[in-house]
Amino acid sequence: MSEQEPIIVLENVCKYFGEFKALSDVNLTVQKGERIVVCGPSGSGKSTMIRCINRLEEHDSGRIVVGGKELTSEVKDIDAVRREVGMVFQSFNLFPHLKVLGNLTLALKLVRKMPKPEARETAMRYLERVHIPEQADKYPSQLSGGQQQRVAIARALCMNPDVMLFDEPTSALDPEMISEVLDVMVELAEEGMTMICVTHEMGFARSVANNIVFMDHGEIVEANPPEEFFDNPKHERTKLFLSQIIGH
Amino acid sequence: MNFDIGLVFESIPKMLVGLGLTLELLILSSFIGLVLAVITLLMRISGRWFLVAPAVTYIYIFRGTPILVQIFVIYFGFPQFEFVRESVFWPFLREPFWCCILALSLNAGAYVSEILRGGMLGVDKGILEAASALGISKTQSFIYITSPIAIRLSLPAYSNDIISMTKATALASTVTLLDMTGVARTIVAQTFAPYEIFLSVAIIYMIMAWMIQKGFGMAEKRMSRYLKPAAG
Amino acid sequence: MSELVGWADDYFWGAMVVLRVFAVSLVLAVVIGLIGSAMKLSGSRVAQTIANAYTVVFRGTPELLVLLIVYFGAAVTLTAIGQSFDASVKFIDIPPFWAGAFAIALIVGAYMTETFRGAFLGVDPGHVEAARALGLSKFQTFVYVRIPQMWRLALPNFGNHMLSLMKDTALISVIGVEEIVFVAKIATPVTLKPFTMYFIVALIYLCITTVITLAVMAMEKYANKHLVSSR
Numbered sequence: 017m018s019e020q021e022p023i024i025v026l027e028n029v030c031k032y033f034g035e036f037k038a039l040s041d042v043n044l045t046v047q048k049g050e051r052i053v054v055c056g057p058s059g060s061g062k063s064t065m066i067r068c069i070n071r072l073e074e075h076d077s078g079r080i081v082v083g084g085k086e087l088t089s090e091v092k093d094i095d096a097v098r099r100e101v102g103m104v105f106q107s108f109n110l111f112p113h114l115k116v117l118g119n120l121t122l123a124l125k126l127v128r129k130m131p132k133p134e135a136r137e138t139a140m141r142y143l144e145r146v147h148i149p150e151q152a153d154k155y156p157s158q159l160s161g162g163q164q165q166r167v168a169i170a171r172a173l174c175m176n177p178d179v180m181l182f183d184e185p186t187s188a189l190d191p192e193m194i195s196e197v198l199d200v201m202v203e204l205a206e207e208g209m210t211m212i213c214v215t216h217e218m219g220f221a222r223s224v225a226n227n228i229v230f231m232d233h234g235e236i237v238e239a240n241p242p243e244e245f246f247d248n249p250k251h252e253r254t255k256l257f258l259s260q261i262i263g264h
Numbered sequence: 265m266n267f268d269i270g271l272v273f274e275s276i277p278k279m280l281v282g283l284g285l286t287l288e289l290l291i292l293s294s295f296i297g298l299v300l301a302v303i304t305l306l307m308r309i310s311g312r313w314f315l316v317a318p319a320v321t322y323i324y325i326f327r328g329t330p331i332l333v334q335i336f337v338i339y340f341g342f343p344q345f346e347f348v349r350e351s352v353f354w355p356f357l358r359e360p361f362w363c364c365i366l367a368l369s370l371n372a373g374a375y376v377s378e379i380l381r382g383g384m385l386g387v388d389k390g391i392l393e394a395a396s397a398l399g400i401s402k403t404q405s406f407i408y409i410t411s412p413i414a415i416r417l418s419l420p421a422y423s424n425d426i427i428s429m430t431k432a433t434a435l436a437s438t439v440t441l442l443d444m445t446g447v448a449r450t451i452v453a454q455t456f457a458p459y460e461i462f463l464s465v466a467i468i469y470m471i472m473a474w475m476i477q478k479g480f481g482m483a484e485k486r487m488s489r490y491l492k493p494a495a496g
Numbered sequence: 497m498s499e500l501v502g503w504a505d506d507y508f509w510g511a512m513v514v515l516r517v518f519a520v521s522l523v524l525a526v527v528i529g530l531i532g533s534a535m536k537l538s539g540s541r542v543a544q545t546i547a548n549a550y551t552v553v554f555r556g557t558p559e560l561l562v563l564l565i566v567y568f569g570a571a572v573t574l575t576a577i578g579q580s581f582d583a584s585v586k587f588i589d590i591p592p593f594w595a596g597a598f599a600i601a602l603i604v605g606a607y608m609t610e611t612f613r614g615a616f617l618g619v620d621p622g623h624v625e626a627a628r629a630l631g632l633s634k635f636q637t638f639v640y641v642r643i644p645q646m647w648r649l650a651l652p653n654f655g656n657h658m659l660s661l662m663k664d665t666a667l668i669s670v671i672g673v674e675e676i677v678f679v680a681k682i683a684t685p686v687t688l689k690p691f692t693m694y695f696i697v698a699l700i701y702l703c704i705t706t707v708i709t710l711a712v713m714a715m716e717k718y719a720n721k722h723l724v725s726s727r
Contacts, residue, residue, distance in 0.1 A: 070397055099399035109394035113412045113490050122408060123398035155490040168394075175398060327659075328705040329698045330666035333677065337698055340684065341691030427556070434558035438670055445561055458568035462561055470556035 021084070023048045023179055023210055024069060029078035031064055031234075038064045039075065040234040046179070046212060051205050053221040054214045056231035057257060062214045065231070066181045069212070070101045083178055099127060102172030106184040108164045110156040110171070116143070117152040120171050128175070142170040146200050162193030166200055173204075180204065182213040218261060222246060230254050268457060272464045275451050279465055282447035285361075289433040289443060292365050294426060297372025304377035309384070319377070326374035331432050334371060339363035339439050360439040368432060375425050383418030384410055416487040423480035427473045434469075444468060503683050503693075510676035511700050517597050517665045517673070518704075524601030525661060529608025536613050547609065554606035559599075559664050566599040567592060567671045596668035604661045611657065615650035616642065648719040655712030659705055666701070676700055 024046040031039035039061045046052055054062045067073040068080060071087050071094050080087040082097050111119050120139035124130040130138065143149045146166040156164055165185060172180060182201065186194045198220050205211060205224045215221065221228055221242060228245040230238045230253075238245070238254045249255045307319035326334065342348045342357050356362040387410050395405040437446035448465040452458050535547035554562065571589035578588045589595075619642050627637040669677035680693035687693060 072393055072396065095399050095401060098397055101397075103394070103397035105390060105394060105397075107390050109388070109390040111391055111394070111409055113409075113416070115490075123395075123400055126401075126404045126408065127399045157490060157492040171394075171398070325698075325702065328702045328709075330663035330701055332666045332669075333694065333698050333701060336677065336680070337691065337694040341694045344689055344691040431556075431558035431560075434560045437560070445558060445564075448561075449564070452564075452568065456572065458565060458572055462565040462569070466553070466557040466561055466565070469558055469561070470553065473556035 022046055023083060024212070025079070025081040026065070026069075027079040027081075029065075029068065029075045029080060031061075031068060031073060031075050038234050039068070042078070042234075042236055044229065044236065044239075046210065048178070048210050049208050050210055050226045051224050052212045052227050052229060053225040054212065054229045054231060055216065055218075055221065055257070055261075056237075059233075060231040061234040062231050063183050064234075066103075066183055066212055066214055069179075069181060070098050070103055072103075095127075099175060100178045102175060102177035102180045104165070104168050104172055104180065104182045104185050106187050108156070108161075108168045108188070110164055110168055112156055115153055115155055116148075116159070116167050119156065119167060120174050123171070124174055138174055139170075142173045143167075145173065145203075146170045147196075160193060161189045162196045165189065165193075165197045169197070169200055169204075179210045179212065182211065182215065184214050184216070186215065186217060216261065218246075230257060232257070268460055271455060271457055272460045275448075275461055276464060278451065279444050279447050279468065282442055282444035283468065285436070285441060285443040285446075286430075286433050289361075289364060289368060289436055289441075290426075290430055293368035293372055293433075294429055296365070296369035297376055297429075300369060300373025301376035301380060304373055305380050305384075308377065308381065322370075323374045323378060326371050327378070331367060331371050332435050332438065335364055335367040335435055335439060338367050360436070360441050364433075364436045364439065364441065368429065371432070372425070372429055375428075376422065379418050379421045379425060380414060382421065383414035383416075386417040387413045416484070419480055419484045419487065423477060423484075426476050426480070430469065430472055430476065503679065503687070506679045506683070507676055507696060507700065510674065510679045511704075513593070513673065513675040514665050514700075515704070517593065517600070517668060517675070518662055520597040521600040521604065521661055521665070522658065524598065525604040525608050525657070528601060528605030529612050532605060532609030533612035533616060536609065537616060551606045551609050554603050555610075559603050560667055560670065562603055563596060563599040563667050563671060566602070567595040570595055592668065592671040592673045596665070596671060596673055600661060600664045600667075603664065604657050607657050607660070608654070611650050611653040612646065614653075615646040618649045619645040651712065651716050651719055655709070655716075658708050658712065662705055662708060663701065666697075 022045045024044070026042050026044040029039055029042040030037065042061070042065055044052075044065075054065065056062050064073055068075045068087075069082060074089070075087070083100050085093055085097055087093065087097060110116075111122065114122060117136065117139055120142065121130075121132075121135040124135040124138060125132065128135075140149060140152065143152055146169055148163055148166055151159055151163060151167070156167065159167065169180075169185075185201070186197050189197065194217070198217060201211070201213070201220070202224055213220075213225075223242075225242055227239055228242055229236055230245070230251075232253050237251050238249065240248075240250075245254075246258065249258055304319045304322060307315040308323075310316060338357070339360055342363075348354065348357060351357075357366075391409060391413075392405060395409050396402075400408075433443055434445035436443045437449055440446070442450070444465050448461050452461045455461070532547050532550060535543040538544065567589075571587070574588040574590065575586075623641055623645065624637055627641045628634075632640065665675070666677055669675060669681070672678075676697045677694075680690070680697050683693045684690040
């Protein structure tokens with residue numbers, strides 16, 4: 017895969033939930049190392065779009081290419097894609113019956129077929145990277161929301177993905193815990209991780225994103241670098257959204 | 265009308281003899297039933313119609329008919345067929361004990377498979393998505409994530425089912441078996457003292473039910489270590 | 497096949513007996529369940545202890561045993577009472593139909609007590625407060641707010657209890673009630689087809705339980721119609 021080839025391509029992607037058109041001719045290109053923030057009102061299709069990228073949702077028409085592989089209904093393709101794409105969920109989705117370490121090593125053992133000691137070592141390394149190595153032997157229920165989300169990030173990072181997808185990672189957190197998670201995400205960005213992040217955290221967007229994508233009613237309305245986006249929004253809907261979100 | 269305590273104490277040793285048979289029936293049927301339940305469950309969730317259909321039919325029939333009738337169909341009914349009488353299973357199927365085991369196991373299999381399925385449905389979809397997102401295959405996810413959580417969720421209902429099974433073993437007395445209830449009925453027929461005898465047997469059953477409940481309670485507690493403590 | 501047709505009549509009337517026992521037991525069980533749950537929720541130590549003892553005993557004892565105790569016990573008691581009045585009395589018993597119906601009601605009533613108790617506790621206290629704040633009396637609140645909500649919560653389990661009750665009725669054949677199992681028993685030596693005879697019994701039960709299950713599903717739909725289902 018050459019440097020010029022984009023790591024993710026969405027071409028004319030449409031997705032329906034029954035009668036409801038969730039994604040309408042979505043076109044998006046993501047280069048390696050790019051950080052994309054996706055924002056928009058609820059129901060605009062942001063989550064649906066990134067969930068299509070790792071095929072948690074199936075798109076109905078159009079093309080999605082991830083890491084050079086096109087997403088089809090072939091199962092082995094999907095598993096291969098998912099290994100290279102990490103996802104962090106709004107509700108963390110940690111495995112409740114496994115300790116923190118177990119959460120991180122499960123996929124390493126099952127998918128990467130890593131032997132136990134190596135898996136453990138890898139897991140501890142990533143736990144340190146998210147600054148909570150001392151929580152390794154605890155169960156998720158014993159951790160705070162911010163800690164749980166950081167474990168979730170570490171869990172995704174353990175698989176050494178080429179791209180990280182974040183689906184509103186801080187929306188379910190109490191305000192005082194948001195920054196510990198955003199800090200980790202900023203560090204990741206600085207290290208060069210390719211990221212697509214659905215979020216309402218505009219401060220984060222402004223400082224980290226290369227490109228901000230605004231979606232509404234299943235369409236990409238506007239996509240611009242932060243300075244353009246915040247200071248010079250082109251569309252009415254974008255202006256409206258920004259005034260609502262930044263207003264208070 | 266007097267209550268003959270002496271009779272109660274005299275009869276307890278005899279009833280404990282019946283206890284052996286009761287426990288045999290319970291343990292054997294529970295075990296075979298569990299195996300059947302897992303097989304049935306896997307068939308039911310397989311998605312292939314030729315596996316789902318028999319599983320669903322089996323569950324429907326055995327949950328929709330009384331155990332007593334199931335026992336009678338097997339014990340009284342099977343001998344009607346020559347192929348049964350000539351088969352290699354005949355030495356078993358002519359014995360009331362094995363007929364009861366068969367009926368109780370089939371019954372348990374149907375109920376427990378639905379209980380396990382209920383446990384499966386209780387697993388948070390988000391967790392399964394996270395597993396998919398990590399590239400974990402559906403089968404691996406079922407073994408390492410769904411199963412442990414589903415088993416814990418199934419425990420209360422499963423313990424209730426075991427208690428029901430314990431009570432169902434009493435039906436063995438209707439086909440001449442001398443389990444606790446069978447012994448009790450024999451003694452009552454001789455002594456005309458239904459209250460004393462049946463009440464003491466009832467007490468033994470209640471103690472068994474209580475012990476089973478306590479046992480499962482402890483197992484559940486152990487399995488729930490990782491859950492959030494209830495206090496806010 | 498012709499000899500089987502001859503028994504169709506007996507099966508029919510036997511099934512009627514089963515349905516009658518079912519109906520009587522069900523009504524009694526619901527009454528017992530409501531009383532039992534009221535006692536458990538009452539706050540009175542005495543009432544709670546009695547109710548707790550009741551549910552523990554009747555949920556922990558085999559159904560067959562309860563049936564036998566009620567039937568034979570009642571006979572012994574009544575006979576003893578009768579003899580104390582008139583020494584020439586040989587034997588008094590209650591008709592097995594009633595012994596059976598009552599015994600089954602006691603058993604299922606214990607389960608209903610627990611279900612109703614849980615369902616009453618599940619009624620949002622906020623709704624009750626709102627009703628009282630609007631001026632509804634305790635009784636009106638009970639009838640118009642608590643019972644409809646409790647009923648919706650109790651329905652799934654109530655449906656299961658109805659099915660258990662239905663299947664428990666098979667036990668009354670053991671104490672001599674002439675219902676469908678009994679028919680199979682007497683038909684077997686005549687037709688020499690025990691499997692067929694008992695299979696028909698199973699089939700009849702299966703039909704009845706299917707009807708009950710469908711009825712409960714319909715009731716659940718109706719009870720939940722005011723709730724919006726989320727995607």
